[in-house]
Amino acid sequence: MSYVAPVKDMLFVLNELANLAEVNALPGCEDATPETVEAVLEEKAKFTSEVIAPLNWEGDKAPSYWHDGQVTTTKGFKEAFRMFAEAGWQGVQHPQEFGGQGLPKLVATPCLEMLNAANISFALCPLLSDGAIEALLTAGSDEQKAIYLENLISGKWTGTMNLTEPQAGSDLALVRSRAVPQGDGTYKVFGTKIFITYGEHDMAENIIHLVLARTPDAPEGVKGISLFIVPKFLVNADGSLGARNDAHCVSIEHKLGIKASPTAVLQFGDHGGATGYLVGEENRGLEYMFIMMNAARFGVGMQGIGLAERAYQKAVQYARDRVQSRDLAGSAGPVAIIHHPDVRRMLMSMRAQIEASRALAYVAASYSDMAHHHADAEVRKQKQAVYEYLVPIVKGWSTELSQDVTCTGVQVHGGMGFIEETGAAQHYRDAKILTIYEGTTAIQANDLVGRKTARDGGAVALAILAQVRATEEALAQSGDAQLQAIQHQLALGSAALEDVVKYVVANVKSDIKGVFSGSVLYLKLAGIVLGGWQMARAALVAHDKLQSGDADKAFLEAKIVTARFFADHILSAAQGMRSAIVDGSAGVMGLPEEMF
Amino acid sequence: MSYVAPVKDMLFVLNELANLAEVNALPGCEDATPETVEAVLEEKAKFTSEVIAPLNWEGDKAPSYWHDGQVTTTKGFKEAFRMFAEAGWQGVQHPQEFGGQGLPKLVATPCLEMLNAANISFALCPLLSDGAIEALLTAGSDEQKAIYLENLISGKWTGTMNLTEPQAGSDLALVRSRAVPQGDGTYKVFGTKIFITYGEHDMAENIIHLVLARTPDAPEGVKGISLFIVPKFLVNADGSLGARNDAHCVSIEHKLGIKASPTAVLQFGDHGGATGYLVGEENRGLEYMFIMMNAARFGVGMQGIGLAERAYQKAVQYARDRVQSRDLAGSAGPVAIIHHPDVRRMLMSMRAQIEASRALAYVAASYSDMAHHHADAEVRKQKQAVYEYLVPIVKGWSTELSQDVTCTGVQVHGGMGFIEETGAAQHYRDAKILTIYEGTTAIQANDLVGRKTARDGGAVALAILAQVRATEEALAQSGDAQLQAIQHQLALGSAALEDVVKYVVANVKSDIKGVFSGSVLYLKLAGIVLGGWQMARAALVAHDKLQSGDADKAFLEAKIVTARFFADHILSAAQGMRSAIVDGSAGVMGLPEEMF
The missing domain is CATH 1.10.540.10 (Acyl-CoA dehydrogenase/oxidase, N-terminal domain)
Known part of the structure; x- marks a missing residue:
């Protein structure tokens, strides 16, 4: 079996950390x-x-x-x-x-x-x-x-998002595709869209393209973009498929990874115009597209976590099977490499980062559910604010760490990792797209700094940090040496994050480039602190269950050890990151452009 | 031009940091x-x-x-x-x-x-x-x-190193290839060697394979390995090429990167035995092979630096050309992405790591020259000890950072980076072999901990740190705010490294697995501290030259800014790494094997 879903771990997170009962x-x-x-x-x-x-x-x-x-x-x-x-x-x-x-x-x-x-x-x-x-x-x-x-x-049809054009990647203000009203409520759409995932394929009867384009009198920039439905096949009144629309795939890309996923160049309107239907109102396309993007961004974060888990399982299997060199503590002959401390460190690093990012993402999903379903509007609003704070972190941090984890996965395999047939390299190649599409890590970080931190004066971030502090208090009072070691690093981490939030709020106007030069580091810092917080919560749950005699000892003890590893090896970077953000902008912006 | 060697930077390092005159x-x-x-x-x-x-x-x-x-x-x-x-x-x-x-x-x-x-x-x-x-x-x-x-x-012939066998990768004790003496001073060699770089090709008239194998009565383990010359074509007494030897390439690997470099499976002796000639004495093969390996390890470190520089040049070019989004500080329209702070941060991170690792490697080369050529035997010995301390760091750290740098290079390209035709992805794929071949990073780190630190009680490491302290003193006395900011981080870094050296020496016997579980982190810490030291030295040189009115102002100021970036963004990780090494072994070794 090349992948076995970690259902027990997932249920632990759902039930113990993400409040499934609630x-x-x-x-x-x-x-x-x-x-x-x-x-x-x-x-x-x-x-x-x-x-x-x-x-x-x-x-x-x-x-x-x-x-x-x-x-x-x-x-x-x-x-x-x-x-x-x-x-x-x-x-x-x-x-x-x-x-x-x-x-x-x-x-x-x-x-x-x-x-x-x-x-x-x-x-x-x-x-x-x-x-x-x-x-x-x-x-x-x-x-x-x-x-x-x-x-x-039902999966009879599939959907696509058509944003990017050759000149308009992260900057959607530059979108040039045109949509001309036909007087009958429909539009003719013209333009070239690139990087369209599953923009053409043979797995469904129809493909519903959602396309950003400009109407003739639209204002410039992002405020002049509208959203259109452009189906591959038009749909008749009775629901049956009608004429082939003028939206054609002219090529697909030759990529580093995710090779089975066709990345299409779509040409709209080369043969008279593609029939499109306006979604909502004109010029509000970006707003609607953000609905798709926010869901997709969370989803890409989950891709990172899933891919990392897959790479971890493969590495563990290899480390159990591959026999090489004696045990450092002494053994008659060579042993499986899982006995060697650095292999163990690599596997723990993979495992700990996966568990932390999974827990944070599931907790974020739980906030989203409360934001949608809670009976109290004020609670919905609060939960939504926390969810929105977490989305760029789930997307940005989980995908960045998936590159680290898949890279480590190759490393565990040694020379065999570099041979394509082994399969570890595929995960490494696949992972590289995750920090790029649906908004690069920098785009996520800009969102975190601008809309999610500066706009509310850091209120949501600081409210989350107050919860972290409560966890620290519980760790400190546990009387357990492992939990107290975790508390030590979590406290250093939350202090670092608080400093950074305050630095961002205080300086974003007076030194905008300085603050944004630390935006990705802030995102990563928030990731390790809030991920570390989830690990600490897991360790507390495990500790309490063990105290009350829970029989699942090995599983619960593993939660504590993994949280300890995360604290000592991942969270311990927090103070250095704080210093890079708060003191480091001079080095980032100091070099004149021509000296690069 | 896809690559332009940074000759000016190289000469600066040679003359100002690596003592070319000496x-x-x-x-x-x-x-x-x-x-x-x-x-x-x-x-x-x-x-x-x-x-x-x-x-x-x-x-x-x-x-x-x-x-x-x-x-x-x-x-x-x-x-x-x-x-x-x-x-x-x-x-x-x-x-x-x-x-x-x-x-x-x-x-x-x-x-x-x-x-x-x-x-x-x-x-x-x-x-x-x-x-x-x-x-x-x-x-x-x-x-x-x-x-x-x-x-x-002259390059008329080329050479190869034949160590690895399917069951013997990092662990050469497991080598099984056999060499049977023929009574005429020659041997017949039998066995399978894998991962043989340029083990077969069409670029030279002959290929001289250097092959590890065991003679019939050799002791087990690494003390029973001998080194043999096995030429592809035997050489006649007059120097002309003779018979084809029984050493054949049966396949080459399908790899993640370095695809043009053929990685051969070589079969020795399938048709009666490959004629081999013993190098030196029997059973001393590993010792001789280490001569090749040490040179090759340093060389692989240089591969990492060269590849990183190539990726950096490509990223800078793209960042200058690609126009996307307005300047954060305000601009009429979209600007080249090199204006955006996070792009700037990425480029600085690439640049700073390259400059630091280059300087450290060239300084190491200078020690090697002194170790070989100095008139005083005692000086030769001292210089050799420092060189040997630095080799695993040059190999391990420079190649690890080349993966970070080439990954960042792809990221700077955004979506285009994921398209193979752009070329950024090739560097990312190529880089992954560098932390594996000629000894994985863990193998380098074991060498650093065992032979290079524990064996002499940390003497060489502490002697180098005394030199770092002298640089810190000079920075502190400069009266310059940039240099003092660098001093601050360098002092934190050298203190962290000293703690770790002392921890390694004190605990390597009593807690061998604990110490080795931090070995790779120790190697990386030594890399950033000693690389940061070179950056600080460069900044001091630049500062002094500027003070004395040197006209090359922009170049010298760039050295200071880049050193500042390195201190704030790279070196600032030192204290966290110290804590992971000194306090972090419980988390590494705590999980029972079956719980992975």
């Missing part, structure tokens, strides 16, 4: 009982291990290919997607009204992790559909919902 | 005058930019391939190697007696950096020849030297 008690979340959730996870684990994971290496060896406007996906993908759709996996978190299961995001999140761990190239297709579904649910008309949602949620 | 004054180094060295570097820069660098991407697109026992290298490699050989580049550091130029290692080192920056796959071939030459110079008989050295140094 979410289950929310209006509309009554189906998410502990028993149902466990059953869903077990089923998804089986499906991803048996059906999806084996296609991962196949997709790397024999990527999707383009011929004459058509894209043929890797052998097995089409059938697997049919099975995925038929089992209802596309609809886990979507409304029952349109055929979904209506489960909370907290339950959909481990499902998402598993699918991405099993096969990130495959998982991208439903991930983009999720984004399209979210956008239509929020901004689509009732008619649009009726036409598109059921087929997207 | 080396030039050594017996046997008289030819290495400042003028000659500059001319050599200029010539090498031209050759690598014009001839070698353009073949780099070609090699990735159309790697070397195997057919029926023969390996055909990428189109252009054979001709380029002929030009390389004819220009005398193989012989830069080798004795004039055998046709080399007899220049110091300090001069050969920037040449090596350039060749690897231009094309690491190409550069591997002469790098392995260098190792074979060193081994024969040290351990070969006069007759062997006469037969092989001139043709290796």
Whole structure:
């Protein structure tokens, strides 16, 4: 088995750290009982291990290919997607009204992790559909919902996001695609979109492109962008497929990784104009697109965590099997390399970062559910603010660490890691896109500094830190040496983060470039401190359960050891990062451009 | 031009930090005058930019391939190697007696950096020849030297190192290849060797394999390994090529990177036995192989630095050209991304790490020259000890940072970085082998902890730290705010390193696994502190020159800014690393094996 979902770890996080019981008690979340959730996870684990994971290496060896406007996906993908759709996996978190299961995001999140761990190239297709579904649910008309949602949620059709153009990557103000009203409520769309994930493929009957374009009199910049539905095949009044639309895939990219996922160049309107339908109001496209992007950003964070878990499992397997050199403490002959301290350190580093980022992401999902479903509007608002603070961290930090983890995964394999057939290198290559698409780490960090910290004067960040302090207090009072060692590093970390939040708030106006030169470091610092906080919470839970005689001793003790490792080896970087952010801008901005 | 050697920076390091004048004054180094060295570097820069660098991407697109026992290298490699050989580049550091130029290692080192920056796959071939030459110079008989050295140094033939077998990677005790004496002074060699760089190719008339194997009565383990010369073609008494030897390439690997460099599986003796000639004495093979390995380890460190420089130049070019988003401080329209603070931070991080690792490596080379050429035996011994302390750091740290730098290089390119045609991804893929071959980072770190620190009670390390303290003192007394900020971080760093050295010495016997669980962190800490020390020295030199009215203001100020960046952003991690090493072993070793 190349991937076995860590269901026990996932359930521990859901139940002990992410308040599944509280979410289950929310209006509309009554189906998410502990028993149902466990059953869903077990089923998804089986499906991803048996059906999806084996296609991962196949997709790397024999990527999707383009011929004459058509894209043929890797052998097995089409059938697997049919099975995925038929089992209802596309609809886990979507409304029952349109055929979904209506489960909370907290339950959909481990499902998402598993699918991405099993096969990130495959998982991208439903991930983009999720984004399209979210956008239509929020901004689509009732008619649009009726036409598109059921087929997207059933997996009969898939969705795409069309933002990027050759001159407009991170900067959507530069979008040039045009949409010309036809007087009948429809538009003709013209333009070139690049980097369109699953922009063309053979796994579904229709593809619903959501496209950013400008109407003729739109203002310049981001305030003049509108969002359009441009289906590959037009949909007749009876729901059947009509004419082929003028949206064509002219090539796909030759990429470092995620090779089975076709990355399309789409040409709209080369043959008279692609028929498009406005979503919501004109010039509000960016706002709607952000709905898709926020869901997608959280999803990309989960991709990082899933991929890291996959790389970890592979490395552990190799470290158990590969026999090389004697044990340092003495042994008759060579031993499995898992006995060697540095191999152990590498595996712990992978494991600890995965557990921390998983816990933080699931906790964020739980906040999202409360923000959507809580009966009290004020509570919803508070929870939403925390969720929005966490999204750039989940996206940015989890993907950055996935590159570290997959790199370490190759390293554990030694020379074999560099041979493609081993498979460790694929994870390393795949991971590199995660810090780039759906907004680079710097874009996430700008969001964290600007919209999520400076705008409210650091209020949300400081409120979260007050919770961290409460955990520190509990650790200190535990009387346990391991927990107190964790407390020591967590306190240093939370102090560092508080300093940085205050520095950001105090200086963002007077020294904007200085503050933004530390933005990525701030994001990473927030990641390790808030991830470290989750590890500390896990250690506390484990400690309390052990005290009360819980029989699952080895599992609970492992939680404490892993939290200890995270504190000593990952969280211990916090003070240095603080100093780089607060004192380090002179070095960043001091060199004149021509001296590079 | 895809690569332009940073000759000015290199000369600054040679002259101001690595004591070229002192080396030039050594017996046997008289030819290495400042003028000659500059001319050599200029010539090498031209050759690598014009001839070698353009073949780099070609090699990735159309790697070397195997057919029926023969390996055909990428189109252009054979001709380029002929030009390389004819220009005398193989012989830069080798004795004039055998046709080399007899220049110091300090001069050969920037040449090596350039060749690897231009094309690491190409550069591997002469790098392995260098190792074979060193081994024969040290351990070969006069007759062997006469037969092989001139043709290796002229580049007519090339050399290989044959250590690894499927069951024997890092652990050479497990080598099984056999060598059976034939009674005429020759041996018949049998066995399978894997991961043999340029083990077969079409760029030279003959390939001289240096092979580790066991004689029939050899003791077990590493003390029973002997070293043999096994030429691809036997050499007749008159120096002409004779019969094809029984050493055949049965396949080459499909790799993540360095694709143009053929990585061979060699089969010795499948047709009666490969004729081999013992080098030196039986059972001393590992000792001789270490001669090759030490040279090769230093060389791999230079590969990391060269590759990082190449990735940096590419990223700077893209950051200047790519226009996206307005300037944070306000601009009419979008600007080149080099104006954005996080792009600036990424470029500074690349630049600073490259400058620091380059300076440390060149300084190490200078120690090696003094160890070889100084008139005073006691000085030679001291210099050799420092050089040997630095080799695992140059290898381990420079290659680890090359992965960070090439990863950042992709990131600067955004989505384009993930497209193979852009070329940034090739550097990222190529870099991954560097922390693995010639001994993984953990193997380097074990060497640093065991042979280089514990064995002498930390004496060499502490002697180097005393020199660091003298630099700190000079920084403190400069009266300059930038230099004092650098001093602050350098003092924290050197204190951290001293603590760790003392911890290693005090605990290596009582808690061997605990100490070795921090070995890689110790290596990295030594890298940033000693690299940061070189940056500080550079800043002091620049400061003094500026004070005395040197006209090269922008260049010298850039040295200070880059040193400041290194101190604030890289060196600032030192205290956290100290804590991970000294307090962190509980988390590394605490998890029972079955819980992974």
